[in-house]
Amino acid sequence: MSQSETFTFKTEARQILELMVHSVYSNKEIFLRELISNSSDALDKRRYESISNPALESASELEIRIEADSAARTLSIIDNGIGMSRDEVHQFIGTIAKSGAREFLNALKEKKEGDSSPDLIGQFGVGFYSSFMVADKVSLITRRAGTDEATLWESSGQGEYTIGDATREEAGTTVTLYLKDPDQEDSLQDYTDSYEIRRIVKKYSDFVSYPIRLTVVKAEEDLAEDADADSDTDTAAASDEPLNSMKAIWLRSKEEVTDEEYNEFYKHLTHDWNSPLFRIQAKIEGTLEYRMLLYIPERMPYDLLYSQQALQHGLHLYIKRIFIMDNCRDLLPSYFRFVRGVVDSEDLPLNISRELLQENRQVQRMNKGIVAKLLQELQSLQETDREKYRAFWTQYGAILKEGITMDPDNRAALLNLSLFQTTRSGDEPASLKEYVERMQEGQKHIYYLSGESLAALKDSPHLEAFRSKNIEVLLLSDGSDEFWTHHADKYGDYEFKSAARGALDLDEVQQEDKEEEKPEAKEDRFRGLFAVLSEILSDHVKEVRASARLVDSAACLVIDEADLSPQLEKMMKLMGQQMPKTKRILEINTNHAVAAGLLKHFEKDPSKDANTLFAETLYGMALLAEGGEVDNPAALSKNIGMLLAQALDQS
Numbered sequence: 321m322s323q324s325e326t327f328t329f330k331t332e333a334r335q336i337l338e339l340m341v342h343s344v345y346s347n348k349e350i351f352l353r354e355l356i357s358n359s360s361d362a363l364d365k366r367r368y369e370s371i372s373n374p375a376l377e378s379a380s381e382l383e384i385r386i387e388a389d390s391a392a393r394t395l396s397i398i399d400n401g402i403g404m405s406r407d408e409v410h411q412f413i414g415t416i417a418k419s420g421a422r423e424f425l426n427a428l429k430e431k432k433e434g435d436s437s438p439d440l441i442g443q444f445g446v447g448f449y450s451s452f453m454v455a456d457k458v459s460l461i462t463r464r465a466g467t468d469e470a471t472l473w474e475s476s477g478q479g480e481y482t483i484g485d486a487t488r489e490e491a492g493t494t495v496t497l498y499l500k501d502p503d504q505e506d507s508l509q510d511y512t513d514s515y516e517i518r519r520i521v522k523k524y525s526d527f528v529s530y531p532i533r534l535t536v537v538k539a540e541e542d543l544a545e546d547a548d549a550d551s552d553t554d555t556a557a558a559s560d561e562p563l564n565s566m567k568a569i570w571l572r573s574k575e576e577v578t579d580e581e582y583n584e585f586y587k588h589l590t591h592d593w594n595s596p597l598f599r600i601q602a603k604i605e606g607t608l609e610y611r612m613l614l615y616i617p618e619r620m621p622y623d624l625l626y627s628q629q630a631l632q633h634g635l636h637l638y639i640k641r642i643f644i645m646d647n648c649r650d651l652l653p654s655y656f657r658f659v660r661g662v663v664d665s666e667d668l669p670l671n672i673s674r675e676l677l678q679e680n681r682q683v684q685r686m687n688k689g690i691v692a693k694l695l696q697e698l699q700s701l702q703e704t705d706r707e708k709y710r711a712f713w714t715q716y717g718a719i720l721k722e723g724i725t726m727d728p729d730n731r732a733a734l735l736n737l738s739l740f741q742t743t744r745s746g747d748e749p750a751s752l753k754e755y756v757e758r759m760q761e762g763q764k765h766i767y768y769l770s771g772e773s774l775a776a777l778k779d780s781p782h783l784e785a786f787r788s789k790n791i792e793v794l795l796l797s798d799g800s801d802e803f804w805t806h807h808a809d810k811y812g813d814y815e816f817k818s819a820a821r822g823a824l825d826l827d828e829v830q831q832e833d834k835e836e837e838k839p840e841a842k843e844d845r846f847r848g849l850f851a852v853l854s855e856i857l858s859d860h861v862k863e864v865r866a867s868a869r870l871v872d873s874a875a876c877l878v879i880d881e882a883d884l885s886p887q888l889e890k891m892m893k894l895m896g897q898q899m900p901k902t903k904r905i906l907e908i909n910t911n912h913a914v915a916a917g918l919l920k921h922f923e924k925d926p927s928k929d930a931n932t933l934f935a936e937t938l939y940g941m942a943l944l945a946e947g948g949e950v951d952n953p954a955a956l957s958k959n960i961g962m963l964l965a966q967a968l969d970q971s
Contacts, residue, residue: 323484323485324472324482324483324484324485325482325483325484326480326481326482327410327480327481327482327483328479328480329479329480329481337449337452337475337477337478337479338477338479347507348450348453348454348507348508348509349509349511349520350450350524351450351451351453351454351497352397352511352517352520352521352524352525353520353524353525353642353643354447354448354450354451355397355447355448355451355495356384356397356521356524356525356528356532356642357447357525357528357642358447358448358493358495359384359397359398359399359401359493359530360384360525360528360529360530360640360642361401362399362401362402362403362492362493363382363383363384363399363400363401363402363530364401365401365402366378366382366400366401366402366403366465366491367382369402369465370465373466375466376402376465376466376491378400378465378490378491379490380400380490381531382399382400382401382530383399383400383530383531383532383533384397384398384399384528384530384531384532384533385397385398385399385532385533385534385535386398386517386521386532386533386534386535386563387534387535387536387537388511388512388513388514388517388534388535388536388537389512389537390510390512390513390536390537390538391537392537393498393499393501393512394496394497394498394499394512395455395496395497395499395511395512395517396494396495396496396497397494397495398492398493398494398495399492399493399494400490400491400492401465401491401492401493402464402465402491403462403463403464403465403491403492403493404462404464404471404493405464405467405469405471406469406471406483408464409460409462409471409473409483410483413448413460413473448495449477451495451497452477454497454499454500454508454511455497455498455499455500456476456477456498456499456500457474457475457476457477457497457498458474458475458476458477458495458496458497458498459472459473459474459495459496459498460472460473460474460493460494460495460496461473461486461488461493461494461496462488462492462493462494463488463490463491463492463493464491465491465492466491467491469485470485470486470487470488471483471484471485471486472484472485472486497511499511499512512536514534514536517534517563518534518563521563521564522563522564523643524642524643525564525642525643526564526565526568526643527564527565527566527567527568527571527638527641527642527643527664528564528566528641528642529566529567529641530566531562531564531566532562532563532564533558533560533561533562533563534558534563535557535558536557536558537557538557568638568641568662568664569581569582569585569613570601570611570612570613570662570664571611571641571664574601582599583595583596585613586599586615586660589615589636589660589661589662590615590617590660592617592618592660594617594618594619595618596615596616596617596618596660597616597617597618597708597711597712597715598615598616598701598708598712599613599614599615599616599661600612600613600614600615600616600661600693600694600697601613601614602693604686604689604693608667608682608685608686608689609665609666609667610663610664610665610666610667610686610689611663611664612661612662612663612664612690612693613661613662614635614659614660614661614690614694615659615660615661616658616659616660616712616716617658617660617715618715619715620658620715620716620719634646634647634648634649634651634652634657634659634660635647635648635651635652635659635660635661635662635663636648636661636662636663637651637662637663637665638662638663638664638665639664639665639666639668639669640664640665640666641664648663648677650677650683650687651663651683651686651687651690652687652690652691653687653691653723653726653727654722654726655719655720655721655722655723655726655727656691656694656720656723657719658715658716658719659694663686663690665682665686667682668680668682668683691727691730695730695733695734695737698712698737699733699736699737702737702751710739710748710749713739713749717738717739717798718798718799718800719800720734720737720738721734721738721798721800721801721804722800722803722804724738724800724804724807724808725800725803725804725806725807728807731807731808735752735808735811736751736752736753738751738752739751740752740755740768740794740795740796741774741794741795741797742755742792742793742794742795743778743783743786743787743792743793743795744758744792752766752811755792755794756811756812756814758792759792759814760789760790760791763791764814764815765814765815765816765817766794766810766811766814766815766816766817767786767791767792767793767794767817767818767819768793768794768795768796768801768805768816768817768818768819769782769783769793769794769795769796769818769819769820770796770797770801770802770805770818770820770885770887771795771796771797771887771946771947772797772887772947773797773947774795774797776946776947777795777796777797778795779945780820780876780945780946780947781869781870781872781873781875781876781942781945781946782819782820782869782876782878782946783819784869784870784871784872784873785824785826785868785869785870785871786819786826786869787871788871789826791826793819799887802885802887802888803888805818818879818885819869820876820877820878820879820885820946821878821879821880821881821885822878822879822880822881823868824867824868824869825868826868843865843866845910845919846866846908846910846915846919848922848926849918849919849922849931850864850865850866850908851864852922852926852928852931852935853906853908853931853935853938855928856928856931856932856935856936857906857935857936857939860903860904860906860939861877861903861904861905861906861939862880862903862904862905863905863906864905864906864907864908865905865906865907865908866907866908866910867907867908867909867910869907870907870908870909870912871909871911872909872912873909873912873945874908874909874912874914874915874938874941875906875907875908875909875914875938875939875941875942875945876906876907876942876945876946877904877905877906877907877942877943877946877948878904878905878906878907879902879904879905880904880905883902883904884899884902886902886904886948906938906939906942908938914938918931918934918938921934933959933962933963934963936955936956936959937956937959937960937963940956940959
């Protein structure tokens with residue numbers, strides 16, 4: 321029989337333990353997650369090895385048991401898994417894996433005080449040693465399945481550990497923690513409290529596929545206070561009912577789970593009062609295996625568009641039913657930040673951290689797979705249940721369109737999912753596919769008009785020529801529209817073109833029995849007037865020219881091809897960007913009575929002074945027509961009053 325031996329931790333291991341013991345790590349409760357995960361792995365190994373070696377099968381149910389003794393201040397995690405031999409104990413428990421030891425030291429030293437991230441411990445394969453954050457001493461008794469010998473490992477985390485012989489009736493492992501006293505300042509809870517244990521198990525290990533049972537050893541004073549206690553009362557109260565549900569809802573087939581169960585899980589997960597709008601459940605198999613259960617909330621949180629806090633509630637990541645982290649942003653791009661649910665991977669390492677997620681190729685592949693599934697299901701919903709899809713789009717369309725800018729790989733799919741109000745859609749928004757199907761013969765572009773409100777867009781003078789030719793125009797009033805229209809060049813074979821940008825040529829669409837004099841043909845007659853107006857308005861516009869887009873209105877303002885739109889300019893300023901004011905182009909409807917009157921007046925007196933009142937008023941009218949803000953409303957009102965007085969005098 322081997323004797324007890326004392327060993328010294330290697331330098332880095334000793335430093336790690338010292339930091340553990342004196343750690344300011346605020347989320348100390350994860351020690352229980354780590355120990356339960358180790359037990360679950362041991363049970364998995366025994367079950368798998370027993371397939372080829374039936375002698376390793378357990379005579380009793382495979383389980384994890386937690387024993388809490390408040391009087392002795394001990395907490396034990398017991399399993400009947402594969403166990404370890406003496407050599408394995410020395411190899412896996414007596415030393416800390418060389419890989420990552422130095423990195424862990426650096427990360428722990430750099431961790432900011434008060435950082436509650438639960439993932440640092442597990443990142444470097446030192447989960448077992450998290451026990452020393454809550455315990456003054458840790459002992460481990462283990463027996464390898466198929467052998468009769470048991471091994472004891474003990475350490476107080478002070479630089480040494482002992483390995484000796486022990487006895488254990490069956491194969492498995494018992495880890496006993498001699499707990500520190502509760503200390504609120506040091507974030508140390510009473511980990512013998514049954515409520516606290518149940519809470520931690522529910523949070524982190526609810527879906528471990530083996531039952532986790534609890535035995536609470538009662539102190540004598542507690543028994544004395546028990547009114548029902550009698551001479552036969554045992555000091556140990558064991559729970560036959562598992563603390564964990566074991567069967568994750570996403571592991572069950574869709575047929576065996578009711579809508580009520582799905583909705584209740586959603587409410588438990590999100591704390592939302594309402595049921596979700598719809599859900600997506602899928603299992604991905606192949607070289608990478610994972611499951612997902614995703615929910616789309618019925619209503620968008622009011623601050624989801626702009627608040628960074630809203631990004632704190634996303635997907636929960638599980639690995640083999642073990643809770644790893646919430647708010648796992650790396651699984652979804654930000655334009656899907658409204659999605660809630662869980663993703664459970666069979667292939668990711670249990671010790672993965674937030675810092676390693678972005679660099680993990682498997683996570684990147686999972687991200688692509690989850691996004692592809694979401695896009696596929698949304699497309700199917702659009703085609704099969706337009707009413708529900710419209711409800712979805714009303715809530716989340718503005719966010720989803722961010723992806724058109726951010727994600728060029730999925731730009732085509734996102735454009736297919738997009739719905740738009742148009743000049744012909746009425747109350748029912750249209751898809752780009754529907755727009756293309758309604759295009760006029762010969763039309764080469766998909767036209768759009770962007771602005772701050774749908775009401776202002778519908779009455780915009782920029783639409784007059786389009787209406788006269790029965791050309792449909794997309795009406796874009798979401799903030800994200802200003803960005804994606806600069807990145808999406810085309811949909812299918814058709815380029816996007818702003819109805820308020822650059823020179824307009826609608827000759828591609830011919831009108832029957834209607835010939836009009838082109839604006840260029842009138843340019844010569846108005847050349848002198850336009851030159852004077854340009855000079856008068858030089859602080860506001862870069863050019864005055866004849867319009868091809870106006871029918872009923874006298875004037876409008878047009879963005880030059882390379883310039884920012886007023887909406888985008890305003891958004892950039894709100895973001896703190898110093899933007900010079902962009903001068904636009906003033907277009908005048910040369911068929912309008914106002915233009916004819918201006919030309920007549922100009923021919924009588926071409927001086928700047930004689931035409932300033934008319935020029936400033938016309939510019940102010942163009943600003944108001946598009947819903948813009950006039951720099952000096954009082955001055956414009958005064959000008960209009962003077963012109964009214966003149967008109968009344970002449971009538």
